[in-house]
Amino acid sequence: MTINVLVVDDSAFMRKIIVDQITPLSGIEVCGIARSGEEALRLIPKYQPDVITLDIEMPGLNGLETLRLIKKDYDIPVIMLSSHAGEDITIEALELGAMDFIEKPQNLMKVEGDFAVELARKLRSIVESGVAQPVVGRVQKDRQFPTRVKAIVIGASTGGPRALMxxxxxxxxGLSIPIFIVQHMPAGFTRSFAKRLNQEAAVTVVEAEDGAVITGGTVYLAPGDCHLRIKDDQLSLSKESKIHGVRPAVDYLFESAAPFYRQELVGIILTGMGNDGAEGMAVIKEMGGYTIAQDQASSVVFGMPRRAIEANVIDEVASLNEIGERLNWMIKVKQWM
Known part of the structure; x- marks a missing residue:
C-alpha cells in the first residue's frame, strides 16, 4: 500500500525539505504540492491524498482556515507543520481536528535527522490506524475497580490532545487527588496546551515544575522535552536520554508513581503510536494498581493501548466516553483518603 501525501506550504524551500524527506521513504509518495490553502482545496479532489501536511502560517487562507474547510468536506488526516511562534494556534488546530503536528526545523539550512524520522513515523502511524487488526491480549476482567484512589496517571500521544480535552x-x-499526564509533545507546546486545558477545566491544570510539592486537586502536565517522575511527594524533571524515541516518556511517570501510590493508583493509557506506557502499566499492575486502556474504536492511533493490552497488563478496556465517566465517578464518590 502506497501512502499518498499532499504537501501544503507557501515556502518553496520548506516544500522542498518535506518532499526531500518523504521521497526516500518506502511506501510513501508525494502525490501533489500546494502553495496555498486555496490551491490545496482545489487539488484534494484531483489527487485524493491519504494524508495532508499543512503549514499553519500562510498568507491568504491560513492553516487554521484551510483545516476547517478540509474537515468540513473530507475525512482526510491532516498533520500540521508548526513553529514555536505558532504554539497557541497549533493547539487550536488539534482541537479543530488536526490529527497531529510536527515542529518545523528551527534552522532550515540544517534539517536534523529527527525531523525526517518523526515525519515518517507519523505518516505511517496515521494511515495504518485506519486498518483494523485483531488484538491478541487478555484483559483481567475479574479485577474490581478500587474504592480508594489516591492518584491517577495518564499517558497519551497521537490524538491525545483532543482526547485529554x-x-x-x-x-x-471536587477533585481532591492529583492527576499526572504525559502527552508526547515538544518543548513550549505543552505550556500552551496546559493553559488551554486549564481554561476548559473546572480544576487547576499546570505544566509540571521540578521540585514542586504535589497538591491534591491539581492536574500536572509533563513539560515537553522533560521526563516527569514522582519522588515521594514531589515532582522531578530530567533531561536524560529519550526512551521509545520520546521525551517525556509515559513509562518513567508510571514506573515512578506505582511504588509510591501502590494499590491506590489508577493508570490510563490513551490513543498514541508506539509502545510507550506498556512497561509502566506492568509496574502499576505489579504494585496492585488498576489499569485502563482506551479502546480501538475511539482511539486515533491504537498503538500504545494495543501494546499494553497485548502485554496482559490491562484490567479494563473502555471507550473515551466511558473513561470520562470513570474519572467523574472516582472524583465524585470521594472514597479515597
Whole structure:
C-alpha cells in the first residue's frame, strides 16, 4: 500500500525539505504540492491524498482556515507543520481536528535527522490506524475497580490532545487527588496546551515544575522535552536520554508513581503510536494498581493501548466516553483518603 501525501506550504524551500524527506521513504509518495490553502482545496479532489501536511502560517487562507474547510468536506488526516511562534494556534488546530503536528526545523539550512524520522513515523502511524487488526491480549476482567484512589496517571500521544480535552471537561470541581499526564509533545507546546486545558477545566491544570510539592486537586502536565517522575511527594524533571524515541516518556511517570501510590493508583493509557506506557502499566499492575486502556474504536492511533493490552497488563478496556465517566465517578464518590 502506497501512502499518498499532499504537501501544503507557501515556502518553496520548506516544500522542498518535506518532499526531500518523504521521497526516500518506502511506501510513501508525494502525490501533489500546494502553495496555498486555496490551491490545496482545489487539488484534494484531483489527487485524493491519504494524508495532508499543512503549514499553519500562510498568507491568504491560513492553516487554521484551510483545516476547517478540509474537515468540513473530507475525512482526510491532516498533520500540521508548526513553529514555536505558532504554539497557541497549533493547539487550536488539534482541537479543530488536526490529527497531529510536527515542529518545523528551527534552522532550515540544517534539517536534523529527527525531523525526517518523526515525519515518517507519523505518516505511517496515521494511515495504518485506519486498518483494523485483531488484538491478541487478555484483559483481567475479574479485577474490581478500587474504592480508594489516591492518584491517577495518564499517558497519551497521537490524538491525545483532543482526547485529554474531552476528559478534562469531565473532571468536576471536587477533585481532591492529583492527576499526572504525559502527552508526547515538544518543548513550549505543552505550556500552551496546559493553559488551554486549564481554561476548559473546572480544576487547576499546570505544566509540571521540578521540585514542586504535589497538591491534591491539581492536574500536572509533563513539560515537553522533560521526563516527569514522582519522588515521594514531589515532582522531578530530567533531561536524560529519550526512551521509545520520546521525551517525556509515559513509562518513567508510571514506573515512578506505582511504588509510591501502590494499590491506590489508577493508570490510563490513551490513543498514541508506539509502545510507550506498556512497561509502566506492568509496574502499576505489579504494585496492585488498576489499569485502563482506551479502546480501538475511539482511539486515533491504537498503538500504545494495543501494546499494553497485548502485554496482559490491562484490567479494563473502555471507550473515551466511558473513561470520562470513570474519572467523574472516582472524583465524585470521594472514597479515597
Amino acid at each position: 474531552t476528559l478534562i471537561r469531565r473532571i468536576p470541581a
